[in-house]
Structures are given as structure tokens and as C-alpha cells.
Amino acid sequence: MREVAVVGVGMTKFGSSEKSNVELFAEAAMEAITESNLEPKDMQALFLGNVFGGFEEGQVTLSAFAAADIGVPYIPTTRFEGACASGSVAIRDAYIWVASGFYDIVLAGGTEKALAMGTPYATRTFAMGSDSRYEVPTGITFPGVFAMMAHLYARKYGIPLEKLKERMALVAIKNHHNGTFHPKAHFRKEITIQDVYNSIKVAEPLQLYDCCPFSDGAAAVVLASAEKAKKLTDKPVYFAGVGQCSAPPLPNQKDITRIKAREASAKQAYDMAGLSPKDIDICELHDCFTIAEIAATESLGFFDFGEGSKGVEAGETQIGGRIPINPSGGLKARGHPIGATGAAQVYEIAKQLRGECGERQVEGAKVGMTDTLGADLCMVCNMIFKI
Amino acid sequence: MTEEREVSSASFYQFLAEKKLMASRCQKCQALYLPPHPICTKCYGNDMEWVEMKGNGKLAAFTSVAVGPSCTLEEGYDRNNPYLVGIVELDEGPKVSGRIRGLDPKKPENIKIGTPLTVEFLEQVEGKRCFLAFKAE
Amino acid sequence: MEYALTAKMFTEALKENKLLGLKCNKCGAYTVPPKKVCMECTSEDLEVVELSGKGQIQTFTVIRVPPEGFEAPYIVGMAELDEGPWIMGNIVDVDPDEATMNLIGMRVKLGHKALPGDKFSAGEMVAVTFSPQT
Numbered sequence: 001m002r003e004v005a006v007v008g009v010g011m012t013k014f015g016s017s018e019k020s021n022v023e024l025f026a027e028a029a030m031e032a033i034t035e036s037n038l039e040p041k042d043m044q045a046l047f048l049g050n051v052f053g054g055f056e057e058g059q060v061t062l063s064a065f066a067a068a069d070i071g072v073p074y075i076p077t078t079r080f081e082g083a084c085a086s087g088s089v090a091i092r093d094a095y096i097w098v099a100s101g102f103y104d105i106v107l108a109g110g111t112e113k114a115l116a117m118g119t120p121y122a123t124r125t126f127a128m129g130s131d132s133r134y135e136v137p138t139g140i141t142f143p144g145v146f147a148m149m150a151h152l153y154a155r156k157y158g159i160p161l162e163k164l165k166e167r168m169a170l171v172a173i174k175n176h177h178n179g180t181f182h183p184k185a186h187f188r189k190e191i192t193i194q195d196v197y198n199s200i201k202v203a204e205p206l207q208l209y210d211c212c213p214f215s216d217g218a219a220a221v222v223l224a225s226a227e228k229a230k231k232l233t234d235k236p237v238y239f240a241g242v243g244q245c246s247a248p249p250l251p252n253q254k255d256i257t258r259i260k261a262r263e264a265s266a267k268q269a270y271d272m273a274g275l276s277p278k279d280i281d282i283c284e285l286h287d288c289f290t291i292a293e294i295a296a297t298e299s300l301g302f303f304d305f306g307e308g309s310k311g312v313e314a315g316e317t318q319i320g321g322r323i324p325i326n327p328s329g330g331l332k333a334r335g336h337p338i339g340a341t342g343a344a345q346v347y348e349i350a351k352q353l354r355g356e357c358g359e360r361q362v363e364g365a366k367v368g369m370t371d372t373l374g375a376d377l378c379m380v381c382n383m384i385f386k387i
Numbered sequence: 388m389t390e391e392r393e394v395s396s397a398s399f400y401q402f403l404a405e406k407k408l409m410a411s412r413c414q415k416c417q418a419l420y421l422p423p424h425p426i427c428t429k430c431y432g433n434d435m436e437w438v439e440m441k442g443n444g445k446l447a448a449f450t451s452v453a454v455g456p457s458c459t460l461e462e463g464y465d466r467n468n469p470y471l472v473g474i475v476e477l478d479e480g481p482k483v484s485g486r487i488r489g490l491d492p493k494k495p496e497n498i499k500i501g502t503p504l505t506v507e508f509l510e511q512v513e514g515k516r517c518f519l520a521f522k523a524e
Numbered sequence: 525m526e527y528a529l530t531a532k533m534f535t536e537a538l539k540e541n542k543l544l545g546l547k548c549n550k551c552g553a554y555t556v557p558p559k560k561v562c563m564e565c566t567s568e569d570l571e572v573v574e575l576s577g578k579g580q581i582q583t584f585t586v587i588r589v590p591p592e593g594f595e596a597p598y599i600v601g602m603a604e605l606d607e608g609p610w611i612m613g614n615i616v617d618v619d620p621d622e623a624t625m626n627l628i629g630m631r632v633k634l635g636h637k638a639l640p641g642d643k644f645s646a647g648e649m650v651a652v653t654f655s656p657q658t
Contacts, residue, residue, distance in 0.1 A: 132646070139590055248563065
């Protein structure tokens, strides 16, 4: 398998958009293609992540129409669905096709118009990530899954719920703070702990500010073989390792404070890269909810199990801390158009490793990791990059 | 007319509500796009300008739909009361699809390709959106 | 080979407050809700059995922002059945406004709740319910 690099990245502003999924992706794609010093006709294939195009705007076959909108209607295109991990699984797949030699230059990424659905309908469609026969009839929601994780985490590690909620709030505050430095973030305002505590209850113990927003947006990356990459850019960002794992429905996983799919996926990525958690300089991970960030830092090996929430309190995950987590603002502040998020994480890691992040730059970052998780904790994808 | 609105499908529908059929034209190579595109797929330029179409064209293809999606049931169409959908070639060149009115959907055999048509702006039942139709004289 | 216990069969039994599962003749594990093979050892040598319907709450949440078609607040939880597997259901006979961490560890017995299907559900929806074992 040969080496593969990211040669260009692009993303739309995340937030509320009147544009269609096709239009959003075309915009992100052209930014990535231009940054690569290439043209659309150089793209040999498109790997597009999108979850709810049918529900958002009555559109399936997004991948074909996205290629048409950038002037290459006849290339092979495929839509990837891995719930909130869709963008990542698309990029990992694209990486494998280029690493294997089947393609030299491809376009990958994702798009979503989650805001188009409105909250009650979106809550119903997001619940489709749980088992439709055995879980959905209970009225479980996606926040509900992580709410159950939070209660179990507090009980398992003997942390008083109020204390855990305080540490969860610090995650939200940190990520909002980081988001103020990201020109394309959905939210670019600071929040206080009172804002978190005053927000409406969504699924106890999660309140509104424990939750990432529904967002519209797209992000894209251009991948090339290392040989071609070196001719296109003087700062190729190389794939060092990738991992992906699935898991059965939530109840089958039992102790959900330990996300088994993530532990296995991260191990694949670390082993392939010949690295361990201490080698990672920055991580863009899946903070769909504040508790999700805490649990993720543990499953990825940045903290011992049960210690993640203390690490937040100690400031270890801030830009400038021992292990900067979500310097972009994460899903919480940068936003979460679910099909696009995996690609937006690669966008951030690439820009960080190239030293292009301005006020949110993590000094000296050489190795970065992305992490996305979907649905019933049952789709996880991790990628490690180095410059 | 200089129109500064962003080139997107949302703008296209805003124009329809203002009873204007608008295309985008690449300022570099003059290629015309309807529906509008922000990026020229011939020369990859992204410098587009809006151009209003006169609204005249000819029927290029059509079908009479007897089993439509649920919104057409709300409009009063069903198996015994079909509606026409077609592709219209505008005088300016682009081809666009739309509802076809003024011809008998129950007698598709009498409908001729090439029939002259003019644009019509139809309001959907709840008045929430305006969509494109063409009418035979 | 046919599915030993389909979702439809499981749901029909649940509507009579019977909790069915699959006992593996090879390794002895219980698979519930049902799958095609034993979830521990993948054997297809499975027997349909009726479970005790008793368990212990492991975690829960009170849903306050519901999906379209549901009316909040209500409690969703996961219980560990006496036979081993975990299962998701609604905790009933408990006021959602009084739900605290004390629900964790509560012994429960299973019942069911049937709802009309919605546009997306491929028919009727039947949920497991947990009520306190008194």
C-alpha cells in the first residue's frame, strides 16, 4: 500500500443555509480542488458522506449530482452513510482506493442540511440511528443515548452528578471559546457556566448547551498519492494510520462508558501508524455532547478510564494544554452537519499541521488525529495524520 | 439589469415568486445555465451574472402522470384526472422541466412535440412556494 | 436456515407481556432481542425460550425533547435481565419529574406499551416497559 496525502481542503461556513446539499458540497469541493492546484477534471472519483438528504430535501443520489455541479458528471461517485461518521468513513474509503493504486487523485467529504428538518422531525430522524424495532418504540433520542452514558459514568466512577455536570459544562465552554477563532464555525461566541445551567433540559442530565447544534454545511478534501502530492503542494499532509469499527445496538454493548467500537478503531489507527496516544499533538474528536468528549478522550487513550472529566477541569485539553482537544471548536461550536463533520475534522487537522490556524493554532503540531462516532455508538472511524 | 443576488437555487425560487424566470450566464465563456449554477461547468469560472429569460419555448418531451406524489393529490389530481409534466426548450437554448398546462392530459396522443409554450408561475396550494409551469396558447 | 425468532414473533409475544429470547444450545448464552445467530458464539443452534421478565435498571434518562409523534416527558432506561443481556425500555409507574440516580439498581419487571406506527416505522411500535418490582 503506497502513501497517500491530503493536498487540499475546503469547507463552507457551518450554520444555517438556504443552499441545497449539492450546492454546499460544490462550494466546499471547489475550494479544496483550487487549493490543490488542480481542476475538477483531475478528480477520478467522488466519495460523499450524507445521511439524511432524502429527509432534508427529498434528494438521494447526491453524489452524482454533486459531481455534475462541479463539471464532472461522469466520474464514479458513491454516497456513504455511517450516521455522524459518514464523512470520515467516506474519506477512509477514499484513502484505501488511492493507497491501493486503483486511483491517483480523488475527491471526498460530506454535506448535510440538518437544520432544514426542524427539531421534532430531526429528533425523529436522528433516532433512526438506534434500533428501529427494539429501541425506537421507547421514544429514545440521540441525546438520550448519551444521557444514559452520563448517568452510568457518574455512578460507575462515583462522581456526584452535579460535579460531573460541572465538568461537562467546562467542555462546552472550552469548545465555544475555541470556536470564536474559527471563521467558519456555526457559533463564534463565548458562553458561561450559567448559560449551560439555565438552558432547557433535553434528555436528563443533558441540557441544551451540553448538545451540539443541528447545522447545515459541507466540507471536502482532495487526496493524492504521495508521488503526485509532492508535485502539487509543498505541504502534503500524510495519512499515518486509519481505523474503523462497528458495534451492535446499544443494549448489547452493556457498559456504554467504554465505547468498544472506538477502542478497537483507535487501536487499528495507532498500530498502523506505529504510534500511541502520547504521540498525538492534537485531536478533533466527536463531541456531539459534552459527556461524549469526556468518554472519547478515555477510549482514545488520552486519559485513564474515569479520569477524563478531571482532565477537563485541569485544563489539559485546551489549546496549549497537554492534549488539545477540538481546537476548531468541535461539533459543539464549529457545528455538526453530520455528513460533513468527518471532513471538517480533516480540514482542521490539515490546516493545523500546516500551521495555518492563526489564533487557534496549536504550536508545533506535527501529528493529528480525527475521531467520529455514529448512532448507537455503533460506527466509529479514526484517522491519524502527520506532516 | 444588474442583479446582485447570490447565484443559488434559493435565489432562483425567489425570482419565480417575483414572476421572473432567471438563468445564470458565465461572464467568461457566455455559457447559459437554467437552473442557475454558481460554477461554470464548461470553463470552471465562478463569475456568473443573472439573465432574465423571455419565457417562450417549445415542448421537447412530455408525459401524462396518473399516479403522482401525495402533493398532487392535494391539488386534485388522481388516476382519472392526470396532469402533464414536460421538458421545454427555451428560445435562448436551455432546456428546463415544468408542469405543462393548456393541453389535455387525458388525450396525450393529440399532443405534439414542438408546440409553442409560454412560462407560467404557479403557486402551490398553501402559497408557500411558486413553481414553474408552461402554457400552450 | 430460517430466522428462529423474528422481530414480528418477538413483538407479538411482547404484546402478551411475554419476553422471548434465544438460548444457545452450544454455549448457553441468551440472545435478546433476537438475532440470526447466537450473539456470543455465532451458533445457529438456538432455542426460543420465554425469559423471566425480571431485571435491574443500569441507567436511564428523562426525555424532555421528544421525537415527532412522542409526548414528553418520559423515562427511557436500560435494564440487565436476570438472564444476562441488557434491554432498553420505558420506566413506567415512576414520575419523570421525580426520577433520580436512585433508579439505578432498581429491580423491575417487564411489561409492554404499544403505539401506532408512524410514517417511518413499518407498522405498529411496541416497547418494553419496566415497572418497579414491589
